[in-house]
Amino acid sequence: MNLAVVGATGMVGRTFLKVLEERQIPIDEFYVFASSRSAGSKLRFNDKEYTVLELNENSFKEHKIDIALFSAGGGTSLKYAPIAAKNGCIVIDNSSAWRMDPEVPLVVPEVNPQDIRKNKGIIANPNCSTIQAVVALAPLHKKYGIKRIVYTTFQAVSGAGMGGWTDLEEGLKGHEPKKFPHKIAGNCLPHIDIFLDNGYTKEEIKMVEETRKILHNSNLRITATTVRVPVFNGHSESINVEFNKEFDLNELRDCLENAPGLIVQDDIGNNVYPLALNATDKDEVFVGRIRRDESVENGINLWVVADNIRKGAATNAVQIAQWIIENM
Incomplete structure (x- = not known):
């Protein structure tokens, strides 16, 4: 199996190599x-040491490559993926x-690996915030049927690349931002x-549309x-969820505990719940603060955390490649 990484020197590209x-x-x-x-x-x-090659229109003609992991921006993907x-x-x-192209599968391997077989040469990796959400939601959707989802995300600066990371580093020293429209240090920006x-x-519309596509329900609210x-x-x-069916809270918790790629951390008596610091460098998605939404029928609240560069990007793509190697 011959494999390539496109965008190998970026934050996600280097994580591809690591994973x-x-x-x-x-x-x-x-x-x-x-x-x-x-x-x-x-x-x-x-x-081994590898020399980084310049991507050009002949790269995939000169080299026989079976799988390529792309993380080089949308323009590069639109030009070179075909x-x-x-x-x-x-x-x-x-x-x-390519995420919303009807001809391109949008895949999270724990959720819809069967969609990989529908590919025509391109498979899309979902948005980082969508990936971790659907890992937690898919088993519940299968069991109870989701009626409505309300997402509120708290997204790390690494999701904006090195520019976002630098803005926080420099902002903590009192410097002005270059990537974000406002200071991020000591601040929250409702603007991604x-x-x-x-x-x-x-970003918000990405989460809405990608969740619908991955869960195969275009009418999901x-x-x-x-x-x-x-x-x-x-x-x-x-994540606030309303289901079509009634649920037993202990049964729902069991459903999450038995779901692939998901770890339940929910012991509030001992202050145990998912934390971004603890999720760093992990490939799993973590879920906690599991409790009924008592303001609606059949409602639940979840707190979901993951490493956005690993599971939210590099690891998910590598898992897709791994599935292809093992099953196709």
């Missing part, structure tokens, strides 16, 4: 691509470019991605407010 090593993905030939700015630099992978697919490569793309005509941000918070890494989410 591939940890999971010991079987690779015959390995290639790392980036823009002309990074071409010629060196990266270590599996105790070229890769035309040359027999399966692209797993981390940008938003651009604002749309309906007053929602693009969902609203979202996404907030950037002064946390370096790890997204946290308050």
